[in-house]
Amino acid sequence: GAGVSQSPSNKVTEKGKDVELRCDPISGHTALYWYRQSLGQGLEFLIYFQGNSAPDKSGLPSDRFSAERTGGSVSTLTIQRTQQEDSAVYLCASSLGANDFNEQFFGPGTRLTVL
């Protein structure tokens, strides 16, 4: 079956512009996570969604970052007024449920470059 898909695969934007990154999780997976991979910070958690519960936004680095998940499936990560330090690979992952045991399946990522 299909894995986690993300779009676009690459995004180049100018400082100050808004960007939207999309994640399509594996069908039937109720938990969805966003992570960021950058040279300076490594892999870091951003936000997670589980079913209809309120998302855990504890990893979002600033209020310029937001995310939503519509209909318990597709998720969009929005970065407003992008800054150069936002340049990174943004990874989405999904799993059968939000617990400590389930394998997370990762998408190929969106490489964001802010000029």
Added chain:
Amino acid sequence: GNSVTQMEGPVTLSEEAFLTINCTYTATGYPSLFWYVQYPGEGLQLLLKATKADDKGSNKGFEATYRKETTSFHLEKGSVQVSDSAVYFCALSGGGTSYGKLTFGQGTILTVHP
């Protein structure tokens, strides 16, 4: 808070050499421990996991044992192949209210030469 520390890389080995990548962690409660791997040009994928103390995770010839007394989860392989060249990440998912969110180590680049 939770944290994971991996041995510094990069690691360069000859084919058939023995591999160890050290990983230690700090966490509250009883975390689950994972090794994820990122092959060149591919996405992150689970290599192995252990969910309680003394469990051994294994896959593709790799092994790691969950050692609570030393808070470690070292990755080992007896004979590496060129195809094992990749970036390896140790990670944990903490107990309590972590809801599966992963805390990663900084990653170790492994290069295996023929």
